Amino acid sequence: MSAEQEFPFRFTPRMRRRLSRRVIDMLLNSLREFPELQGKTITVGYTSAHLGSALVPLREEAAARLTIRLKVKNLTYNTIGHELTHLLQGLSKIHFKAGKASEAMPFGEKQCDIWTLARSPLFLDDAPTYIRLPRKMREDWPRYAKPVRRLCIAALKKRRTHRLYMQWLEARIKGLAKRPVEAKSGEQMGLPF
Numbered sequence: 771m772s773a774e775q776e777f778p779f780r781f782t783p784r785m786r787r788r789l790s791r792r793v794i795d796m797l798l799n800s801l802r803e804f805p806e807l808q809g810k811t812i813t814v815g816y817t818s819a820h821l822g823s824a825l826v827p828l829r830e831e832a833a834a835r836l837t838i839r840l841k842v843k844n845l846t847y848n849t850i851g852h853e854l855t856h857l858l859q860g861l862s863k864i865h866f867k868a869g870k871a872s873e874a875m876p877f878g879e880k881q882c883d884i885w886t887l888a889r890s891p892l893f894l895d896d897a898p899t900y901i902r903l904p905r906k907m908r909e910d911w912p913r914y915a916k917p918v919r920r921l922c923i924a925a926l927k928k929r930r931t932h933r934l935y936m937q938w939l940e941a942r943i944k945g946l947a948k949r950p951v952e953a954k955s956g957e958q959m960g961l962p963f
């Protein structure tokens with residue numbers, strides 16, 4: 771970003787009142803992981819009802835007005851990544867329909883979580899909301915975050931040939947939680963495949 775007018779976010783008045791340097795930095799760091807959104811302006815609003823939400827663009831006109839809403843308190847990279855991924859779900863469908871892409875990212879919350887975790891380790895700072903995780907994994911997320919991310923990446927490869935890739939992923943995640951924990955001594959946990 772060289773010029774001021776290239777600042778990629780617009781904030782609603784409600785958001786502006788709650789904005790801090792920390793939130794702006796988190797947004798900029800997150801956006802760097804989304805080259806597809808380069809050059810676009812994203813409106814960031816405030817929500818107190820959910821961790822976040824996004825207006826998934828469904829038509830070309832909407833693609834010009836990308837909007838996400840975030841709760842500022844306890845904001846995580848995982849939430850920002852998830853909401854930006856929702857924008858991509860819409861944009862990729864628009865591109866696909868226009869014949870500009872050979873495939874589209876599927877809609878859906880669980881899909882959004884999988885694509886978000888696969889995208890960057892930046893988004894591992896909190897457990898995903900919609901992927902089914904055994905409770906022990908949710909409670910001890912930092913220990914499982916990287917192996918779960920690797921499984922998400924593997925699931926996206928699997929998706930090319932395997933329609934039930936999400937079931938496959940959740941079964942693998944369950945298996946991961948059942949394995950005896952060897953990571954206690956600080957060594958890295960191996961992958962279950």
Ligand SMILES: [Zn+2]
Pocket residue numbers: 852856879882
């Ligand atoms: Zn969502």
